[in-house]
Amino acid sequence: MTDALSRADFEARLRRIGAERYHDLHPFHHRLHGGDCSPDEVRAWVINRYYYQHSIPMKDAAFMSRVEDPDLRRAWRSRIEDHDGTETNEGGIRRWLRLAEAVGLDRDYVASCEGVLPATRFAVDAYVRFVRDKSLLEAVAASLTELFAPKIHASRIEGLLQNYAFADDAALSYFRNRLKEAPKDVAFGLAWVLDHADTAEKQDHAARALIFKTDVLWSQLDALWGAYVDPARIPPGAWRPGEGLAPGAEAA
Amino acid sequence: MTDALSRADFEARLRRIGAERYHDLHPFHHRLHGGDCSPDEVRAWVINRYYYQHSIPMKDAAFMSRVEDPDLRRAWRSRIEDHDGTETNEGGIRRWLRLAEAVGLDRDYVASCEGVLPATRFAVDAYVRFVRDKSLLEAVAASLTELFAPKIHASRIEGLLQNYAFADDAALSYFRNRLKEAPKDVAFGLAWVLDHADTAEKQDHAARALIFKTDVLWSQLDALWGAYVDPARIPPGAWRPGEGLAPGAEAA
Numbered sequence: 243m244t245d246a247l248s249r250a251d252f253e254a255r256l257r258r259i260g261a262e263r264y265h266d267l268h269p270f271h272h273r274l275h276g277g278d279c280s281p282d283e284v285r286a287w288v289i290n291r292y293y294y295q296h297s298i299p300m301k302d303a304a305f306m307s308r309v310e311d312p313d314l315r316r317a318w319r320s321r322i323e324d325h326d327g328t329e330t331n332e333g334g335i336r337r338w339l340r341l342a343e344a345v346g347l348d349r350d351y352v353a354s355c356e357g358v359l360p361a362t363r364f365a366v367d368a369y370v371r372f373v374r375d376k377s378l379l380e381a382v383a384a385s386l387t388e389l390f391a392p393k394i395h396a397s398r399i400e401g402l403l404q405n406y407a408f409a410d411d412a413a414l415s416y417f418r419n420r421l422k423e424a425p426k427d428v429a430f431g432l433a434w435v436l437d438h439a440d441t442a443e444k445q446d447h448a449a450r451a452l453i454f455k456t457d458v459l460w461s462q463l464d465a466l467w468g469a470y471v472d473p474a475r476i477p478p479g480a481w482r483p484g485e486g487l488a489p490g491a492e493a494a
Numbered sequence: 495m496t497d498a499l500s501r502a503d504f505e506a507r508l509r510r511i512g513a514e515r516y517h518d519l520h521p522f523h524h525r526l527h528g529g530d531c532s533p534d535e536v537r538a539w540v541i542n543r544y545y546y547q548h549s550i551p552m553k554d555a556a557f558m559s560r561v562e563d564p565d566l567r568r569a570w571r572s573r574i575e576d577h578d579g580t581e582t583n584e585g586g587i588r589r590w591l592r593l594a595e596a597v598g599l600d601r602d603y604v605a606s607c608e609g610v611l612p613a614t615r616f617a618v619d620a621y622v623r624f625v626r627d628k629s630l631l632e633a634v635a636a637s638l639t640e641l642f643a644p645k646i647h648a649s650r651i652e653g654l655l656q657n658y659a660f661a662d663d664a665a666l667s668y669f670r671n672r673l674k675e676a677p678k679d680v681a682f683g684l685a686w687v688l689d690h691a692d693t694a695e696k697q698d699h700a701a702r703a704l705i706f707k708t709d710v711l712w713s714q715l716d717a718l719w720g721a722y723v724d725p726a727r728i729p730p731g732a733w734r735p736g737e738g739l740a741p742g743a744e745a746a
Contacts, residue, residue, distance in 0.1 A: 296562065296564065299558070299564070299567055300558070300559045300560065300561065300562070300567075301559070303555045303556070303557075303558035303559035303561075303567070304555070304556070304559035305555075306551070306552070306555035306558075306559075306574070307552045307553070307555035307556035307558075307559055307622070307626065308552065309552065309555075310548065310552070310607075312548065312551070312577075312578045312579070312585070312587050312588075315551055315552075315555070315574070315578050316578050316579060319571075319574060319575075319578070322558070322567070322571065323571075325564075326564045326567050326568050326571065327564070327568060333564070335564050336564075355562075370559070374559065
């Protein structure tokens with residue numbers, strides 16, 4: 243039987259997964275943040291990424307539905323509040339829909355999830371099912387891609403502001419809020435994983451869960467690239483440039 | 495094909511299910527509210543009913559994990575808050591643990607769910623699974639036993655206060671709070687079911703779901719009666735009088 247890594251070494255192992263596999267390394271993000279995306283490529287990203295946003299509270303509810311400890315449920319509930327909103331916080335999903343309007347899309351069209359790429363659905367639904375079916379440790383470990391998110395949000399805000407006319411504070415408020423919200427979530431999740439992955443076997447499971455999650459994120463960008471970038475090969479039923487525009491918005 | 499009932503007739507059909515099958519009709523509740531339960535019978539009820547309480551937020555999270563509409567998720571989330579608590583509300587689960595202490599049980603023992611009757615677990619777990627697996631309409635319809643709850647909470651408060659030394663405002667705060675919380679939930683749930691059960695087939699499904707839920711509640715009291723009342727036949731591993739007492743509490 244292998245010995246478990248120390249807490250510090252295991253954390254380093256998890257962070258290495260991010261350094262090697264997180265989707266900030268994907269060429270679509272370089273293209274997006276560097277200002278090389280066409281307006282329609284940005285729109286396709288906003289439409290498809292919305293499906294991920296709208297599914298995340300379902301994922302978190304699936305997690306809570308398996309947690310017997312009221313304290314852990316209470317701690318986790320703030321993630322749902324951050325996305326779905328509260329009386330004093332409009333929530334990430336509505337913020338994303340403001341981004342959708344800013345890039346010229348119809349809010350209701352985006353919220354309908356019509357036009358989302360099947361590959362996006364498959365990847366995102368696989369994540370919700372993973373959290374429903376796997377151990378709680380694997381579910382929490384999969385959420386640790388948030389360890390790597392602040393960097394991507396910060397460079398996204400900077401890159402979008404510099405390079406796209408639609409980008410202003412209102413349009414980008416989703417990312418600014420995630421910069422505030424994600425650190426508390428990930429501090430909790432990381433501590434929980436380090437506490438509970440107390441054997442080599444559990445550390446392997448947690449690491450594999452985090453790898454799975456990086457695959458979920460990466461494959462969404464692969465699908466986006468294949469459908470809309472180079473050369474664009476839009477699958478049947480998926481959004482086509484010119485569809486779902488906000489009233490008054492121009493086709494690009 | 496049968497025609498759907500009118501809204502009013504369908505509501506009456508649902509209410510009849512409560513009138514005929516809700517667990518306020520069970521002899522255990524007559525015994526409890528009438529002051530005829532021994533202290534150990536009350537303790538057994540508190541221990542087993544805790545398992546139901548602690549599972550309800552898991553059930554509600556399972557529901558939310560399947561809801562794609564952020565507005566519906568937001569409306570439903572208050573149920574979890576009511577049970578698990580918020581910064582300003584200790585929540586129903588902690589209130590139930592205060593009742594446990596008031597009847598002489600150790601809070602941690604009750605919270606551990608050790609000693610819960612297997613039949614209680616089977617019934618309650620069946621409810622969580624039902625909500626995870628069935629249609630959203632059936633899940634909401636199953637929650638409508640809350641239509642019948644205010645009556646039982648009110649007569650419980652009155653009966654317990656009259657008949658048991660442990661009963662005071664702090665011990666019974668769970669029930670008083672449910673009198674406030676349940677009506678808003680059930681008004682929402684009933685309207686949702688009446689809106690969505692728009693065919694005879696869906697009305698049948700909703701009615702069967704409500705019947706299922708009355709079975710879940712009733713069978714918990716049957717199990718309690720069989721194990722602890724007349725004649726008591728406590729199954730292996732379940733709580734036995736004298737176990738799990740609060741420091742200083744006396745065996746009855």
